[in-house]
Amino acid sequence: MFLDKEYLFTPGPTPIPNRVNVAMSKPMIGHRSAEFPVLLEDVATRLQPVFGSDNPVCILSASGTGALEAAAVNTIEPGDHVVVIVGGAFGDRFAKILEAHGANVHRLEVEWGTVCQPEQLEDFITSANYQVKAVFATYCETSTSVIHPINELGEVTKRVSDALFIVDGVSCIGGVPADMAGWNIDILVSGSQKALMLPPGLAFVAVSDHAKEVMKNNKAARFYFDLNRYFDAYEQKKSTPFTPAVSLIYGAQEVCQMIEEEGLDNVIKRHDLLKTMTREGIKALDIPLLTSDEIASPTVTAVKPENGKANEMKKMIKDKFNISLAGGQQKLSGEIFRIGHMGYCTPYDVLTVLTAVEMTVKAIDGKDVLGAATKRAQEVWSEHV
Amino acid sequence: MFLDKEYLFTPGPTPIPNRVNVAMSKPMIGHRSAEFPVLLEDVATRLQPVFGSDNPVCILSASGTGALEAAAVNTIEPGDHVVVIVGGAFGDRFAKILEAHGANVHRLEVEWGTVCQPEQLEDFITSANYQVKAVFATYCETSTSVIHPINELGEVTKRVSDALFIVDGVSCIGGVPADMAGWNIDILVSGSQKALMLPPGLAFVAVSDHAKEVMKNNKAARFYFDLNRYFDAYEQKKSTPFTPAVSLIYGAQEVCQMIEEEGLDNVIKRHDLLKTMTREGIKALDIPLLTSDEIASPTVTAVKPENGKANEMKKMIKDKFNISLAGGQQKLSGEIFRIGHMGYCTPYDVLTVLTAVEMTVKAIDGKDVLGAATKRAQEVWSEHV
Numbered sequence: 001m002f003l004d005k006e007y008l009f010t011p012g013p014t015p016i017p018n019r020v021n022v023a024m025s026k027p028m029i030g031h032r033s034a035e036f037p038v039l040l041e042d043v044a045t046r047l048q049p050v051f052g053s054d055n056p057v058c059i060l061s062a063s064g065t066g067a068l069e070a071a072a073v074n075t076i077e078p079g080d081h082v083v084v085i086v087g088g089a090f091g092d093r094f095a096k097i098l099e100a101h102g103a104n105v106h107r108l109e110v111e112w113g114t115v116c117q118p119e120q121l122e123d124f125i126t127s128a129n130y131q132v133k134a135v136f137a138t139y140c141e142t143s144t145s146v147i148h149p150i151n152e153l154g155e156v157t158k159r160v161s162d163a164l165f166i167v168d169g170v171s172c173i174g175g176v177p178a179d180m181a182g183w184n185i186d187i188l189v190s191g192s193q194k195a196l197m198l199p200p201g202l203a204f205v206a207v208s209d210h211a212k213e214v215m216k217n218n219k220a221a222r223f224y225f226d227l228n229r230y231f232d233a234y235e236q237k238k239s240t241p242f243t244p245a246v247s248l249i250y251g252a253q254e255v256c257q258m259i260e261e262e263g264l265d266n267v268i269k270r271h272d273l274l275k276t277m278t279r280e281g282i283k284a285l286d287i288p289l290l291t292s293d294e295i296a297s298p299t300v301t302a303v304k305p306e307n308g309k310a311n312e313m314k315k316m317i318k319d320k321f322n323i324s325l326a327g328g329q330q331k332l333s334g335e336i337f338r339i340g341h342m343g344y345c346t347p348y349d350v351l352t353v354l355t356a357v358e359m360t361v362k363a364i365d366g367k368d369v370l371g372a373a374t375k376r377a378q379e380v381w382s383e384h385v
Numbered sequence: 386m387f388l389d390k391e392y393l394f395t396p397g398p399t400p401i402p403n404r405v406n407v408a409m410s411k412p413m414i415g416h417r418s419a420e421f422p423v424l425l426e427d428v429a430t431r432l433q434p435v436f437g438s439d440n441p442v443c444i445l446s447a448s449g450t451g452a453l454e455a456a457a458v459n460t461i462e463p464g465d466h467v468v469v470i471v472g473g474a475f476g477d478r479f480a481k482i483l484e485a486h487g488a489n490v491h492r493l494e495v496e497w498g499t500v501c502q503p504e505q506l507e508d509f510i511t512s513a514n515y516q517v518k519a520v521f522a523t524y525c526e527t528s529t530s531v532i533h534p535i536n537e538l539g540e541v542t543k544r545v546s547d548a549l550f551i552v553d554g555v556s557c558i559g560g561v562p563a564d565m566a567g568w569n570i571d572i573l574v575s576g577s578q579k580a581l582m583l584p585p586g587l588a589f590v591a592v593s594d595h596a597k598e599v600m601k602n603n604k605a606a607r608f609y610f611d612l613n614r615y616f617d618a619y620e621q622k623k624s625t626p627f628t629p630a631v632s633l634i635y636g637a638q639e640v641c642q643m644i645e646e647e648g649l650d651n652v653i654k655r656h657d658l659l660k661t662m663t664r665e666g667i668k669a670l671d672i673p674l675l676t677s678d679e680i681a682s683p684t685v686t687a688v689k690p691e692n693g694k695a696n697e698m699k700k701m702i703k704d705k706f707n708i709s710l711a712g713g714q715q716k717l718s719g720e721i722f723r724i725g726h727m728g729y730c731t732p733y734d735v736l737t738v739l740t741a742v743e744m745t746v747k748a749i750d751g752k753d754v755l756g757a758a759t760k761r762a763q764e765v766w767s768e769h770v
Binding site: 006008010012013014015016018021024025027028029030031032033061062063064065066069078096097100101102191193199200201221222223224225226242243244245246247248324326327 | 391393395397398399400401403406409410412413414415416417418446447448449450451454463481482485486487576578584585586606607608609610611627628629630631632633709711712
């Protein structure tokens with residue numbers, strides 16, 4: 001390319017706003033200073049509406065997987081029976097984390113690219129001949145770009161069992177609605193590098209009062225991810241038990257400011273628009289999508305070109321047109337490419353990525369589709385203005 | 386203060402060079418991109434001399450405590466007998482991590498402010514009626530500002546036992562020499578926010594081939610801190626198993642560049658000079674130091690004013706003179722204050738902090754000591770030019 005200007009459209013990490021970079025470059029402060037508790041409380045409470053949480057959000061210095069492990073080891077003891085909804089690579093990861101810690105994992109497998117229906121979960125729980133300690137679900141399954149009906153799955157879980165309902169929201173929180181109490185979520189986990197416009201390195205755990213009680217009595221071995229230590233440090237001195245990633249927390253403060261300026265409702269509407277523009281644009285090129293509209297994620301879209309051209313297209317989009325997309329994972333490897341449209345992403349960005357897809361289709365298939373996807377996406381946008 | 390210019394002299398977090406902030410503000414990249422493996426390998430190998438490691442250094446997205454836990458859970462199984470040298474808050478933390486994971490912890494307690502002598506360790510191991518799986522030592526015990534004779538402790542460990550020798554180097558690596566093979570260290574851990582001039586959020590684990598073999602066969606429950614996953618990801622594709630803190634790793638690359646430009650030997654000599662200037666300056670004010678010169682850390686100095694004036698002095702130094710120091714921890718709370726002099730720290734910075742100490746002594750005790758500490762520190766400096 002004639003200019004090394006970066007175009008990052010992976011479903012995490014995502015681009016960082018310059019004002020967030022500036023915030024992260026503030027002079028370092030000690031985490032035992034008088035300043036740090038003010039910063040931590042500010043961010044922990046301003047994140048509450050983003051997570052739909054009644055409690056300040058717990059901030060870990062780790063990647064999202066670390067927070068998933070924290071959710072697991074603070075609620076589950078070896079031998080406990082748990083249900084894990086697995087419809088992609090991240091449901092599978094949740095199951096593997098639980099298996100690594102000795103849980104009896106019962107996988108509720110759904111076809112990749114589809115979601116778990118509430119009735120499926122109800123059948124699975126009610127037909128179980130064991131006591132279900134917790135149900136683990138993935139809000140946005142990044143690997144397939146579906147969004148699970150978390151509110152309905154939470155309703156079922158609480159109606160037919162006493163299980164905890166624990167949700168991986170890593171690749172969507174900040175771009176979708178969340179209501180922990182209303183949706184019966186006990187723990188909602190996310191990471192910094194997806195819709196929250198930060199570099200990777202922070203992870204978030206929002207916890208209900210009920211889950212907090214369970215954690216207090218949990219005997220599983222843990223230290224760095226022992227959330228009781230985080231709650232104690234926060235409640236006693238608005239601090240963290242171990243050295244926190246201060247610069248990233250400064251960045252998170254700026255992200256809260258940006259979300260409040262735009263308005264959380266508008267942030268969520270924007271992601272919905274980005275999704276529809278992306279999907280309608282791809283459809284206008286006659287390229288199949290992996291998922292149906294009803295279950296499509298507002299933060300990432302999986303494209304499934306025919307004849308296994310996913311990797312060829314992804315490679316050309318990168319090599320000739322300088323746009324980074326993601327490929328398929330595990331059983332979808334080579335079958336799809338994925339466009340992330342979350343966080344610091346506007347309708348212009350979607351038009352940009354669609355332009356590159358058009359040029360790639362023309363280069364590979366010889367079809368003159370230039371302008372087709374972007375025009376359709378513009379139409380969608382204009383309907384929402 | 387008339388200007389909000391920050392003066393951070395805590396023993397971590399430490400100030401961040403502007404060029405490191407700039408590096409951390411580079412455009413974000415995907416961790417599954419072609420660019421990331423180049424970055425990771427560059428940093429992992431350029432850190433090798435800093436850790437004195439024969440292998441590329443493993444980079445975790447966590448604080449130093451996370452890396453200590455990684456060292457523990459990858460080598461120790463519940464019920465294993467371990468010896469932990471405890472002479473301060475961080476030796477104590479290492480012991481608590483191991484206890485949380487079910488190890489049989491044998492604490493070799495030494496008086497806070499002193500170090501464990503090789504003979505003490507030899508007696509402790511040889512009189513044990515159990516098989517010692519590992520000896521855990523703290524290179525710089527931040528809470529007391531001593532530096533342990535790691536080379537001698539490693540020699541003893543290997544001469545009288547088959548135990549692993551595992552070292553917490555969090556608050557000194559980057560400011561002191563290290564030679565894993567020569568000193569018989571199996572695992573050497575550090576964090577980003579001390580002598581390595583980075584914000585908190587990265588932790589480093591350097592591992593010998595022997596320790597790697599032990600880890601492969603270790604059955605303890607772990608996931609995010611399972612180092613086998615990190616070694617596999619690195620060996621197979623120079624990547625990480627989970628999303629890495631990319632911006633901090635860009636920062637680490639710039640830190641490697643800075644260390645190479647100064648020269649690692651010079652970095653180590655500079656820290657030794659900063660230590661001597663600080664100690665001689667404080668002595669010139671007739672204020673006692675907690676530790677003797679022979680065992681004093683090059684990265685942090687504990688000052689023990691008489692009549693329990695530590696907190697009063699620390700508070701005035703902060704409130705009137707805008708310099709952040711650290712207090713005493715646990716049993717040294719209120720007894721000492723600590724001056725960090727590591728990482729992005731020059732002789733001028735030591736003169737600055739000594740100036741504030743002088744002004745504080747004058748304000749509290751009425752003694753006219755202005756210039757006394759700085760003059761002595763300048764003398765030390767001039768002897769080293």
